[in-house]
Amino acid sequence: MPTTTDPTRLSELPIIQAPMAGAAGPALAAAVTRAGGLGFLAAGYRSAQAMGAEIDELRALIGDAPFGVNAFMPHPAPTPAEADATRRYAGSLARAAARYGGTVGTPAPGSERDDWDAKFELLLARPVPVVSFTFGLPAMAQVTALKAAGTRTVATVTTPEEARVAVGHGVDALCVQGAEAGGHQGGFGNPDAPAPYGLLTLLTLIAGQTELPLIAAGGLMTGRQIEAVRLAGASAAQLGTAFLRCPESVAPAAHKAALADPAFDRSVLTRAFSGRWARGLHNGFVARHEAEAPGVYPYVHHLVSPIRKAAAARGEADGLALWAGQGWRLAREEPAAEVIHRLVDEMAAARKACA
Numbered sequence: 001m002p003t004t005t006d007p008t009r010l011s012e013l014p015i016i017q018a019p020m021a022g023a024a025g026p027a028l029a030a031a032v033t034r035a036g037g038l039g040f041l042a043a044g045y046r047s048a049q050a051m052g053a054e055i056d057e058l059r060a061l062i063g064d065a066p067f068g069v070n071a072f073m074p075h076p077a078p079t080p081a082e083a084d085a086t087r088r089y090a091g092s093l094a095r096a097a098a099r100y101g102g103t104v105g106t107p108a109p110g111s112e113r114d115d116w117d118a119k120f121e122l123l124l125a126r127p128v129p130v131v132s133f134t135f136g137l138p139a140m141a142q143v144t145a146l147k148a149a150g151t152r153t154v155a156t157v158t159t160p161e162e163a164r165v166a167v168g169h170g171v172d173a174l175c176v177q178g179a180e181a182g183g184h185q186g187g188f189g190n191p192d193a194p195a196p197y198g199l200l201t202l203l204t205l206i207a208g209q210t211e212l213p214l215i216a217a218g219g220l221m222t223g224r225q226i227e228a229v230r231l232a233g234a235s236a237a238q239l240g241t242a243f244l245r246c247p248e249s250v251a252p253a254a255h256k257a258a259l260a261d262p263a264f265d266r267s268v269l270t271r272a273f274s275g276r277w278a279r280g281l282h283n284g285f286v287a288r289h290e291a292e293a294p295g296v297y298p299y300v301h302h303l304v305s306p307i308r309k310a311a312a313a314r315g316e317a318d319g320l321a322l323w324a325g326q327g328w329r330l331a332r333e334e335p336a337a338e339v340i341h342r343l344v345d346e347m348a349a350a351r352k353a354c355a
């Protein structure tokens with residue numbers, strides 16, 4: 001393993017495939033790493049054991065080549081008032097469950113920890129090149145221990161204040177996520193305030209306050225944009241939506257099709273699927289449930305998850321969480337290696353145009 005503590009120096013290219021729970025598994029991560037980028041596994045919503053199995057699978061595909069693993073940080077257990085709000089939402093989801101032939105899920109007590117303690121132990125026992133944290137920071141001693149094991153650590157931040165806290169926590173790099181990003185806003189400052197900053201402004205503010213390597217995320221679909229964020233202070237770009245339609249992505253077929261369907265005409269931030277703000281294409285589920293969904297993460301996710309699965313099995317995009325960044329219209333159906341090659345060509349052309 002190379003000795004740098006900068007996760008953006010591990011791969012030949014400054015291109016990171018975003019961890020995407022429900023879409024990015026070993027096949028996508030392997031394809032991106034093989035093409036010279038940094039592939040990422042998403043450990044959110046899975047057990048430590050399932051995470052370990054995916055790491056083994058990826059290693060069997062890429063050997064000693066670099067990759068990352070993303071983990072969701074624990075949330076507090078719901079208060080009695082939040083538990084009541086969750087029960088009310090469960091009641092109103094019954095009709096959605098019937099519509100797609102599914103059931104309303106039952107959140108297991110303790111699911112708010114997302115099995116982090118066991119994941120941490122596994123990542124310490126069998127270190128991986130990079131670990132990134134979403135929805136918070138682990139204990140400082142855990143960051144120190146992962147670094148001592150040779151792992152580079154990355155914190156996801158959505159405000160300059162979160163960046164300050166993460167730097168003080170001793171992480172090696174920051175993933176700077178703008179409001180344009182598809183999927184969840186991964187910060188931890190104020191979960192009630194959705195996505196306060198666009199990427200370029202956030203990057204500029206954070207670049208002025210820390211020397212740590214910055215990974216830019218949110219709405220990036222082209223090599224020209226990657227060069228733009230590098231000029232603004234990023235060491236690398238993290239792209240999610242750009243890889244969603246790849247054959248290696250395990251996003252549901254109806255999700256992939258919706259990204260190319262002109263009937264879906266806007267992306268919105270919604271709490272309807274999980275209780276935390278996340279960006280996806282506006283569909284019937286969002287229209288019907290946005291107003292009543294309580295901000296009780298991840299309990300709302302566990303209520304809705306079987307409904308989403310039932311809708312996916314029926315190919316009904318109307319009942320899916322159609323996570324997508326603001327640049328979704330540029331997502332193409334092509335192998336991940338081709339996405340990377342195109343980005344590299346576009347980056348070279350952009351540099352030439354600016355020379």
Ligand SMILES: Cc1cc2nc3c(=O)[nH]c(=O)nc-3n(C[C@H](O)[C@H](O)[C@H](O)COP(=O)(O)O)c2cc1C
Nearest residue numbers: 018020021134181182183218219239240241323325
């Ligand atoms: C389908 C999907 C799932 C995602 N899941 C995760 C996740 O598990 N962990 C995480 O840190 N970020 C997740 N994200 C957010 C990405 O890390 C990244 O911030 C985002 O994709 C960047 O914006 P873009 O999609 O416009 O490229 C997800 C994004 C998408 C589109």
